[in-house]
Amino acid sequence: MRHILGCGLAGSLILATASWSAPARSQTYTEQTAASLEQQGKTAEAEDAWRAVSKAQPANPLPFAHLGLLEARQEHYTQAIAYYRKAQALSPAMPGLRLNMGLAYFKDGDYKEAIEAFTPLLKSASNADDTQRLTVLTGMSHYGLGQYASAVPYLKNASGRDAQNLPLLLTLAHSCLLSRQYQCVLDAYHQLVALNANSAEADMLVGEALDEMKDSAGATREFRAAVAANPKEPNAHFGLGYLLWTQKQYQEAAQEFQAELDNTPDYTQAMLYLADADIQLNQLQDASALLEKLVKSSPSIEMARLDLGAVYAETGRNEDALREMKAAQALKPNDVDVHWRLARIYRSLGNTAEAKSEFDKAQNLTKAADDALLDVLTKDPSNAKPAASKPLAPQQ
Numbered sequence: 001m002r003h004i005l006g007c008g009l010a011g012s013l014i015l016a017t018a019s020w021s022a023p024a025r026s027q028t029y030t031e032q033t034a035a036s037l038e039q040q041g042k043t044a045e046a047e048d049a050w051r052a053v054s055k056a057q058p059a060n061p062l063p064f065a066h067l068g069l070l071e072a073r074q075e076h077y078t079q080a081i082a083y084y085r086k087a088q089a090l091s092p093a094m095p096g097l098r099l100n101m102g103l104a105y106f107k108d109g110d111y112k113e114a115i116e117a118f119t120p121l122l123k124s125a126s127n128a129d130d131t132q133r134l135t136v137l138t139g140m141s142h143y144g145l146g147q148y149a150s151a152v153p154y155l156k157n158a159s160g161r162d163a164q165n166l167p168l169l170l171t172l173a174h175s176c177l178l179s180r181q182y183q184c185v186l187d188a189y190h191q192l193v194a195l196n197a198n199s200a201e202a203d204m205l206v207g208e209a210l211d212e213m214k215d216s217a218g219a220t221r222e223f224r225a226a227v228a229a230n231p232k233e234p235n236a237h238f239g240l241g242y243l244l245w246t247q248k249q250y251q252e253a254a255q256e257f258q259a260e261l262d263n264t265p266d267y268t269q270a271m272l273y274l275a276d277a278d279i280q281l282n283q284l285q286d287a288s289a290l291l292e293k294l295v296k297s298s299p300s301i302e303m304a305r306l307d308l309g310a311v312y313a314e315t316g317r318n319e320d321a322l323r324e325m326k327a328a329q330a331l332k333p334n335d336v337d338v339h340w341r342l343a344r345i346y347r348s349l350g351n352t353a354e355a356k357s358e359f360d361k362a363q364n365l366t367k368a369a370d371d372a373l374l375d376v377l378t379k380d381p382s383n384a385k386p387a388a389s390k391p392l393a394p395q396q
Contacts, residue, residue, distance in 0.1 A: 030049065030052060030053050030056065031053055031062065031063075033049050034046055034049035034050045034052075034053055034063070034066065035066075037049055038050075038066060038069075038070065043070055043073070043074065046066075046070060047067060047070055050063040050066045050067050050070070051063070051067065054067070059090060060090070061086075061087040061088075061090035061091040061094055061097075062087075064083045064084070064086040064087035064090070065083070065084065065087040065094060065097055065100070067083040068080040068081070068082075068083030068084040068087065068100065068101075068104070069100065071083060072100070072103070072104050072107075075107070077104045077105075077107050077108035078108060080100075080104045081101060081104050081105065081108065084097060084100060084101040084104060085101070088101065098117055098120075098121060099117070099118075099121055101117055102114050102117025102118045102121070102137070103137070105117060106118075106137060106140070106141060106144075109144065111141040111142070111144040111145045112141075112145065114137065114141045115138060115141045115142065115145075118134050118137050118138045118141065119138065121134055122134040122135060122138055128161070132158060132161050132162065135154050135157050135158045135161075136154070136155075136158045136168065138154050139151045139152075139153075139154030139155040139157075139158060139171075139175075140155075140171070142154065143155070143171060143174075143175055148174075148175040148176075148178040148179035149175075149179040149181070151175045151179075152172065152175050152176055152179060152181060152184065155168065155171055155172040155175055156172055156184075159172050159188075159191075163191070164195065166192070166195050166196065166199075169188055169191055169192055169195070170188075170192065170201060170202070170205075172184075172188050173185055173188035173189065173192065173202070173205045174205065176188060176209075177205060177208055177209055177212075180212065182209045182212060182213055185205055185206060185208075185209040186206060186209065188205070189202050189205060189206040189209075192205075198229040198230070199229065200225075200226040200227070200229040200230035200233035200236055201226070201233065203222045203223065203225040203226035203229060204222070204223060204226045204233070204235065204236060204239055206222050207219045207220075207221075207222030207223045207225075207226065207239065207243075208239070210222060211243065216243065216246070216247060219243055220240065220243045220244070220247075223236065223239045223240035223243060224240060226239070226240070227240055227256075227259075231259070231263075232263055234263070234264065235260070236260075237256045237257070237259040237260035237263065237270075238256070238257065238260040238267065238269060238270050238273075240256045241253045241254075241255075241256030241257040241259075241260065241270070241273060241274075241277075242273060244256060245273055245276070245277060248280075250277040250280040250281050251277075251281060253273070253277050254274055254277040254278060254281065257270045257271075257273050257274035257277060258274060261274065266297075268294065268297075268298055268301070271290055271293070271294050272294060272301065272303060272304055272307075274290060275287045275290040275291045275294070275304070275307055276303075276307055278290070279307060279310065279311060284311050284314060284315060287307070287311050288308070288311045288312075288315070291304055291307055291308035291311065292308065294308075295308055295324070295327075299327070300331060301331075302328050302331040302332045302335070305324045305325070305327045305328035305331065306324070306325070306328040306335070306337065306338060306341070308324045309321045309322075309323075309324030309325040309327075309328060309341060309345075310341060312324060313341065313344070313345055313348070318345055318348050318349050319349075321345050322342070322345050322346075322349070325338060325341055325342045325345060326342070329342065334365055336362050336365045336366055339358045339359070339361045339362035339365065340358070340359070340362045342354075342358040343355045343356075343357075343358035343359040343362065346358060
């Protein structure tokens, strides 16, 4: 965030607040002492001095503004906001106060309040620097709220004014991706490559966009480029491995999952999919070791329980298989595959009644899904709302 916002913002806000003085009243010695202590970095002494001023002059907003500033410097944003509110109640138009308060909300993670503070300031901004800072802050606040589509216009505007800001451009690309604006991702990608031709993160972003656009070959190509650009880039090997796994290229997928684990040994998803790839390659002993480790550390992952149960069943450990399948069933009761596998295990154990019960459950779940699909297909299309179209390729 510091890289995106740039340097100097905090300093400008401090000066804006510190330069304010109450109208028609000369500054007292106590104010001078408090301000001097603050400038010397003597935070505790400055806080005591400003509190003394606030008690002596309860209608003066200046000590509350400075107390808020001192709390913000110490990253005590909740306390800073409380002081800023007191100052604002006494002087709503105090220069710099709304900006300081918005920044405190932003740093405290209260992005909704931050947006409410920044929006009017952005509308009234009188110079390019203020406009840029407030545009970035507003866009990043929307991003923090998960409002990616709303973040895009602000971040696009800001990156247009600061074309060399790589972190800002990456955040824009992420927002475009998460709001399904794939052409926007590709546009940002070209800018990222111009700044850094070997940007693994840029390759991954465009790879994700191409995958969403059902271009598996293009997505795989971009993730290969990401791995080549930086073999240590987090998620690069996993992303490539997952694409290969979906294409049933299990041998190479397993190599990529292992490479991700070499970088991050406790990466749960990489471990899970490596085990599944091992099962597909009939390397059951390797899969079993991974899955046993996984269910011990993360017992609530249904896929891990299901795969471990399948491995146990395949190697004749039916009682262990039954235990894992029951655990998978408890985590996901309506998984048809779990019921089919349970039925086969019960049958292997000679428990025909339980086997029949599980087969029936699987058949009923399958029939319910088929009936739901049939209901959709046989509805009068004239009464149906048109589905939102999804772009198949980048639009020029």
